[in-house]
Amino acid sequence: MILLRNFITKENVLLGFSTVSQSEALKSLMQPMIDSGVVTDGDLFLSDLLDRENKMTTVMENGVAFPHARSNAIKKMAVTVGILPEPGIEFSLEQDVMSRIFFLIGVPSYAPTVHLPLLSLLAKFANQKINREKLLTVKTCGTASKILSNYKGG
Amino acid sequence: MPKKKTNNLSEVLKLHELQETEITRDETKILHNPNEKEKLEKLDAIIKEIESHIPESMLSRYRKLRNSGSLGVTKIKGTMCMGCYISIPQGDINRMKKGLIASICSHCGCYLNIEE
Numbered sequence: 238m239i240l241l242r243n244f245i246t247k248e249n250v251l252l253g254f255s256t257v258s259q260s261e262a263l264k265s266l267m268q269p270m271i272d273s274g275v276v277t278d279g280d281l282f283l284s285d286l287l288d289r290e291n292k293m294t295t296v297m298e299n300g301v302a303f304p305h306a307r308s309n310a311i312k313k314m315a316v317t318v319g320i321l322p323e324p325g326i327e328f329s330l331e332q333d334v335m336s337r338i339f340f341l342i343g344v345p346s347y348a349p350t351v352h353l354p355l356l357s358l359l360a361k362f363a364n365q366k367i368n369r370e371k372l373l374t375v376k377t378c379g380t381a382s383k384i385l386s387n388y389k390g391g
Numbered sequence: 392m393p394k395k396k397t398n399n400l401s402e403v404l405k406l407h408e409l410q411e412t413e414i415t416r417d418e419t420k421i422l423h424n425p426n427e428k429e430k431l432e433k434l435d436a437i438i439k440e441i442e443s444h445i446p447e448s449m450l451s452r453y454r455k456l457r458n459s460g461s462l463g464v465t466k467i468k469g470t471m472c473m474g475c476y477i478s479i480p481q482g483d484i485n486r487m488k489k490g491l492i493a494s495i496c497s498h499c500g501c502y503l504n505i506e507e
Contacts, residue, residue, distance in 0.1 A: 292434075
């Protein structure tokens with residue numbers, strides 16, 4: 238069973254960062270991964286993320302975005318959670334909805350399916366309105382990571 | 392004597408592209424509502440198109456691997472197969488690059504994308 242607490246700590250939660258575009262949002266979200274050494278080449282990872290996004294949007298109908306990519310620039314699977322202030326941004330042109338909650342997932346290219354259970358659990362979390370509302374009202378990164386870490390998928 | 396026909400690297404690359412698109416399809420199923428059918432149909436069309444460039448024998452072997460729950464195509468890191476993490480003899484990798492033997496890991500059976 239996959240546990241969110243193994244991937245989400247307060248260090249990889251971004252609260253209230255400002256952004257106006259898709260690539261700017263991705264750059265902000267990948268910064269904690271660059272700082273921790275998980276991303277070895279930011280430009281390559283960004284280009285892989287944009288390629289993946291062009292293939293098929295990763296934004297759910299409710300606006301929660303799951304940008305992710307398999308990349309040679311990723312050493313091991315990692316997640317960054319981002320929460321934007323209102324009104325959020327239109328992350329994908331394919332999905333006519335504003336996004337305020339982001340889960341950026343880095344997937345190493347040698348293990349291309351390793352993220353599927355994690356993606357599934359996070360999608361289940363994001364599908365519940367009450368969970369989204371909890372995340373959107375947190376005041377600290379620690380609280381956001383606690384909410385997610387405590388989620389077991391029930 | 393004519394050389395035995397093996398898969399060439401461009402076919403393995405196509406197979407890798409197929410696997411990537413199939414994984415994208417799995418991700419789409421997780422993230423999107425089942426009534427957003429057009430998203431899956433778009434990916435299905437891409438999958439069909441890629442499949443048309445891959446020999447039937449490779450496709451059926453790939454399908455068997457995927458259906459068993461493993462990857463069908465994997466990369467190598469140095470000489471290590473990233474499917475089973477067992478080292479492949481450098482001589483075999485050289486022969487795969489020249490197309491003299493099939494790009495398949497002799498340990499786990501995965502197709503190997505040995506592109507630099």
